[in-house]
Amino acid sequence: MPMTPAPFPRAILLFLIAGLLTLGLAAPARAQSCTFSASNIVLGPVDVLGSSPTTATGNIAVNCSTFLGLLTSITVTIELGDGSAGLFGSLRRLGGPSGSSLAYDLYQNPTHTTIFGGSQGTHGGQPVVLTGSSVLSLLTTTGMNVPVYARIPGAQNAAVPGAYSATFSRQPLDVRATTETCRPVLGCDTRVTGFTFAVQAQVRPNCRVVADDLDFGQHGLLDRPVDATSQVRVTCTAGTSYSLGLGHGLQAAGIGGRQMRDLAGHRVGYQLYRDAARTQPWGLIADGLATTDAGTGVSRAVTVHGRVPPQPTPPPGAYSDTVVVTVTY
Template identity: 60%
Template sequence: MTRSARLLRLPAAVLLFLLVSAGLVRAQSCSFTASDVVLGQVDVLGTGPTDAVGNIAVSCSAFLGLLSSIDMRIHLGEGAGGLGGGLRRMTSAGTSTGLGYELYQDAARSVVFGGSYGGHGGQNLRLTGSSILNLLTGSGMNVPVYARVPAGQNAVAPGNYASAFSRNPLDVRVDYRTCNILLLCTDRTATFSFTVRAQVVPDCRVQADDLDFGTVGLLDRPVDATSQIRVTCTAGSSFDVGLGYGLYGSGVNDRHMQDLTGDRIGYQLYRDSGRTLSWGLLADGLATTSAGSGTAQSFTVHGRVPPQATPRPGAYSDTVVVSVTY
């Protein structure tokens, strides 16, 4: 006696419905995480921008055989620092001026990474078609976020600056739609968070003009001349301007110019027009103190060649180092 096995056969439409249902369950979940965008130290007195790159990691669970498409749009708002001067802003405790920056979709930093929510504007980033196929395997993808702090922000004071992008939908929002082969689609939203960070460091720039006493015959009377030192330091930074003793001097009251034969002419440098306050180094207590504003400040050097024995005719010179301590 033989026994025959009976197999349960399901209609093809029912089997397809079950598989599609299972696929839909797996296709609905996408997760998003982002690294902080760390711009590091920013020299606001510099002539070039400061750039950095962050990353948004996207991963979706999907049943590749039955999921036909994902259409995704990532929106970024202005962040907690707000807006100013046409840029996003980072803020720092104790400072009133924010640090301007911007986020971009491309390495050339030409397409502002924005969105349809909040007040920043710009363009949302759309991911669809071939650019998102690797999400279907669950391996995920990385979306770069390109940041830039433009130059020319001299008025920004030193400090640690930041702007947080929270899970507030006005700061960060992802709108995405998943559709299966039967064109049954599901719309979802998601958020994530990250922070843009930078540190503005104190810095100074200095330029100095030559001090020229001109052409003189006999040194039987004082010979005076002036020149300018221009110092630019970050806003709020305290700094001191000191002058060295030159190549042939040994102290604040012993500076000399020399010619090719070795003959010398003594001279002095002063901080005041009356030529009573000698100008020396910070260690001498004879430097000039000021506070940075982010713009150039001018300091006058008052020079004097006192009466002395006149050496042989020649071209006399010296090199004095300007030291800015901040």
């Protein structure tokens, strides 16, 4: 007559299966081990008067634990929001002295065509997504570096000199790093973390100057005053104090002795003035005859009033002189 097996072995079998299931469920938690760190991005010095952009590159380092294993798949998604200074029009904003702003943005590529963004904040753009077997191998061995390309457009003339910055630290408003790992049978696990970095720029005081030629035209006898005007255009960063001076010329012995000459060495005396009445000679700071002003970030035109006084007429010819325009700031 057959014997009924004792229940003890069955109880042992159920206990072992339960133990195996418990060990399997713990594995994904151990696999989720990715860290993120980012370098600050330093732009500058920034020439806000010029049309050329200012660029710099930062880096986000991603490292994941080797516990992920060969059968694991991984997807890392990195998103960047607006930054602490918010937006400046359609671009991100760097905050500066007295509420001044610089527009800039962050990109995924060195040609600055793909904005580094995501679902965080209101800026938009695209997140960086790392996935695939080759990515998994790098993340769990040497780690990966994700470049961040920053660009400040040129011609932001309203920006005053000083330090500008924006930080990315508010999680998830500014930064969000999502790691999803999946293993056969055991399913997927997702973790969200963040990192911090700053974008910094320095705007330095700067001035640019363009001077037109002063042409007295063609004349016969110099028996009466010959007047002419030209312009000097000065552009300085907003709030930057400057002085504008005009030199004595190549032939002059001083302010009162400016002279034009021809190739044979003949000379014609002339003078430059700050006023239309031609009573205030123009000179250098050392002469006490320069003008002073403060920049606004836009070009300011200054009129140069020239006069050739009556004098003995030299032989016919082309007479000229060179005057150096000096802007001190």
